Amino acid sequence: MRRRFEEWIARLQEEIVATFERHDPTAPTFRRDSWVRPQGGRGLSCVFSVSPNDAILRNGDIVLEKGGVNTSILQGIMTPAAMKQTRADHPSIPADLETAPFYASGISIVIHPRNPHAPSIHMNYRYFEIIEPPKADSEANSGEAQEKVLAWWFGGGADLTPSYLYQDDAKHFHGTIKAVCDDHGSALYPVFKKWCDERFFIPHRDETRGIGGFFFDDLCEAPHGRFSGHAADHRPKTAEDIFAFVQACGNAFLDSYLPILERRGRAPSSEHERRWQLIRRGRYVEFNLVVDRGTRFGLLTPGARVESILMTMPETARWEYMSELGTDPETPEGRLVEVLRNPREWV
Amino acid sequence: MRRRFEEWIARLQEEIVATFERHDPTAPTFRRDSWVRPQGGRGLSCVFSVSPNDAILRNGDIVLEKGGVNTSILQGIMTPAAMKQTRADHPSIPADLETAPFYASGISIVIHPRNPHAPSIHMNYRYFEIIEPPKADSEANSGEAQEKVLAWWFGGGADLTPSYLYQDDAKHFHGTIKAVCDDHGSALYPVFKKWCDERFFIPHRDETRGIGGFFFDDLCEAPHGRFSGHAADHRPKTAEDIFAFVQACGNAFLDSYLPILERRGRAPSSEHERRWQLIRRGRYVEFNLVVDRGTRFGLLTPGARVESILMTMPETARWEYMSELGTDPETPEGRLVEVLRNPREWV
Numbered sequence: 001m002r003r004r005f006e007e008w009i010a011r012l013q014e015e016i017v018a019t020f021e022r023h024d025p026t027a028p029t030f031r032r033d034s035w036v037r038p039q040g041g042r043g044l045s046c047v048f049s050v051s052p053n054d055a056i057l058r059n060g061d062i063v064l065e066k067g068g069v070n071t072s073i074l075q076g077i078m079t080p081a082a083m084k085q086t087r088a089d090h091p092s093i094p095a096d097l098e099t100a101p102f103y104a105s106g107i108s109i110v111i112h113p114r115n116p117h118a119p120s121i122h123m124n125y126r127y128f129e130i131i132e133p134p135k136a137d138s139e140a141n142s143g144e145a146q147e148k149v150l151a152w153w154f155g156g157g158a159d160l161t162p163s164y165l166y167q168d169d170a171k172h173f174h175g176t177i178k179a180v181c182d183d184h185g186s187a188l189y190p191v192f193k194k195w196c197d198e199r200f201f202i203p204h205r206d207e208t209r210g211i212g213g214f215f216f217d218d219l220c221e222a223p224h225g226r227f228s229g230h231a232a233d234h235r236p237k238t239a240e241d242i243f244a245f246v247q248a249c250g251n252a253f254l255d256s257y258l259p260i261l262e263r264r265g266r267a268p269s270s271e272h273e274r275r276w277q278l279i280r281r282g283r284y285v286e287f288n289l290v291v292d293r294g295t296r297f298g299l300l301t302p303g304a305r306v307e308s309i310l311m312t313m314p315e316t317a318r319w320e321y322m323s324e325l326g327t328d329p330e331t332p333e334g335r336l337v338e339v340l341r342n343p344r345e346w347v
Numbered sequence: 348m349r350r351r352f353e354e355w356i357a358r359l360q361e362e363i364v365a366t367f368e369r370h371d372p373t374a375p376t377f378r379r380d381s382w383v384r385p386q387g388g389r390g391l392s393c394v395f396s397v398s399p400n401d402a403i404l405r406n407g408d409i410v411l412e413k414g415g416v417n418t419s420i421l422q423g424i425m426t427p428a429a430m431k432q433t434r435a436d437h438p439s440i441p442a443d444l445e446t447a448p449f450y451a452s453g454i455s456i457v458i459h460p461r462n463p464h465a466p467s468i469h470m471n472y473r474y475f476e477i478i479e480p481p482k483a484d485s486e487a488n489s490g491e492a493q494e495k496v497l498a499w500w501f502g503g504g505a506d507l508t509p510s511y512l513y514q515d516d517a518k519h520f521h522g523t524i525k526a527v528c529d530d531h532g533s534a535l536y537p538v539f540k541k542w543c544d545e546r547f548f549i550p551h552r553d554e555t556r557g558i559g560g561f562f563f564d565d566l567c568e569a570p571h572g573r574f575s576g577h578a579a580d581h582r583p584k585t586a587e588d589i590f591a592f593v594q595a596c597g598n599a600f601l602d603s604y605l606p607i608l609e610r611r612g613r614a615p616s617s618e619h620e621r622r623w624q625l626i627r628r629g630r631y632v633e634f635n636l637v638v639d640r641g642t643r644f645g646l647l648t649p650g651a652r653v654e655s656i657l658m659t660m661p662e663t664a665r666w667e668y669m670s671e672l673g674t675d676p677e678t679p680e681g682r683l684v685e686v687l688r689n690p691r692e693w694v
Binding site for chain 2: 031033045047048049066068203204205278282285286289290296299300304306307310311313314315316317318319320321322
């Protein structure tokens with residue numbers, strides 16, 4: 001599975017980067033940086049951000065302001081603390097294991113368009129394994145023996161973060177996701193949509209990051225805490241079925257987002273709308289740095305590649321004290337805030 | 348002490364806000380928002396940020412871009428988790444106390460000037476008490492009895508965050524602080540300068556937030572972990588002496604900062620320098636949201652006033668992927684990064 005997953009994320013990365021480059025020929029091409037982690041692992045980061053001078057010179061033309069499409073493969077030993085935390089989310093890890101080798105690979109995308117009417121998007125899929133620790137005095141240590149996988153799972157999802165609410169966009173995005181989910185089990189979309197609203201929530205602001213999408217973790221053959229009773233029968237359970245589902249999700253990324261980008265990427269916009277967009281980007285930063293477990297875990301990992309972890313950050317963000325923007329529910333800004341406070345069913 | 352400390356921070360707040368308003372008549376006046384926390388407490392936030400349109404219209408004139416001068420007074424019950432964490436830093440808290448009422452008051456200042464050559468400044472002083480829990484069936488519950496203070500301490504400090512390094516500014520700032528410290532004990536400056544470099548450090552960037560200043564906490568009559576041997580005799584120990592030291596520090600704030608602001612606040616600057624300033628503001632945001640214990644503690648406190656906690660944020664911050672700015676040690680940007688990697692003795 002490792003090899004097949006790695007091949008799939010590499011192919012998907014290539015396809016998505018090439019499509020964005022075709023889609024916005026005025027934006028800089030993505031920088032392609034491959035890196036190696038001394039403690040074990042490697043990756044390819046494809047990222048760009050528009051410099052302020054470029055943005056001013058070519059204002060109106062630029063569709064993408066900052067974007068990153070990263071793949072990474074990590075191997076190492078879980079610390080007991082990391083193991084304890086991981087076990088809380090993944091009950092299939094054997095209870096008596098204090099530490100063990102792990103394998104993790106994944107693809108991660110964040111795109112921040114320039115236009116205030118075009119939403120940011122985030123997508124991530126990952127495959128994880130916990131490996132049996134090598135026995136000090138056995139033949140298994142010879143390097144020839146097959147590693148034994150004690151636990152494995154898939155996780156991922158995608159969510160949309162607009163500055164201005166367009167029902168059409170929300171319906172298209174959620175509709176695309178729902179169709180993919182429904183193909184692989186009728187229980188998936190309702191469970192994963194709710195999970196996304198819970199996950200991308202900023203407690204100190206009492207609002208979600210955006211209009212959601214879907215999120216899942218710990219998808220494996222073992223019983224899953226979020227599927228019980230009837231629902232447990234309507235989700236993929238074998239490694240093959242789950243991988244097929246994850247591939248279908250990733251392959252639908254461009255369909256779920258590009259039509260929205262085409263509709264909104266070059267819409268007329270004002271300084272006022274740009275200001276609100278930058279305030280919303282400030283909330284994006286707050287979510288990533290204060291709330292998001294993945295980012296915090298990454299920044300605390302020794303030898304982590306900070307530039308790749310923080311490729312999710314917007315090019316510019318803004319903080320105002322007690323801003324009046326968004327406080328009046330009769331304004332376009334207030335209408336967005338209303339759905340962030342009260343997540344809706346879009347399809 | 349509570350009443351005297353509260354009076355002092357209120358007076359200091361008024362003096363500092365009035366001075367900044369006189370100093371930059373083109374900037375908006377501070378908004379003065381007084382607030383009450385339902386769970387116990389109150390405060391006065393004096394904050395402004397310049398809107399982007401104002402900044403463009405009056406570019407070159409504006410000295411202050413965003414500023415906050417806040418006072419707050421909080422009372423409540425420490426949760427066992429907060430108590431445990433607080434005890435780690437404050438060994439004078441009785442070891443058998445699982446929870447107790449607390450009192451905390453303080454003044455907090457962050458000023459972000461507009462000009463890339465003018466440094467941001469942060470200052471904070473606070474007074475803290477742990478109170479004996481009321482006994483359920485005693486007269487002490489009548490409301491007439493005096494509360495018994497089980498532990499108290501002062502904390503605070505100030506630090507300077509430039510985007511471009513000026514040795515004169517660093518020497519003036521540290522020199523002012525050192526003179527105040529030396530008046531109250533020869534052991535203070537060396538200990539508090541080092542503590543500040545440790546405290547305002549961004550581990551994932553392997554650099555300090557700025558060029559430091561001084562930081563102290565847990566200053567009370569009990570022995571202090573950072574002063575041992577000879578040094579323990581050369582620091583203030585009684586409540587009166589410590590309060591006198593804290594007042595002297597706070598009263599020296601304007602002397603430590605205004606001459607620097609006058610020298611740099613209207614200096615000629617380029618788009619390139621502005622871009623670097625905004626990248627440095629991004630690091631400021633990373634410190635506040637990822638590292639700073641005070642901000643994280645505040646955001647996790649139920650009923651906390653998020654707008655007051657996040658007044659420390661810059662007006663605008665910027666993230667570039669693998670920016671070339673700051674990587675060449677022969678450039679002005681690289682010379683700043685060099686001292687953030689290797690903190691220096693300035694006086």
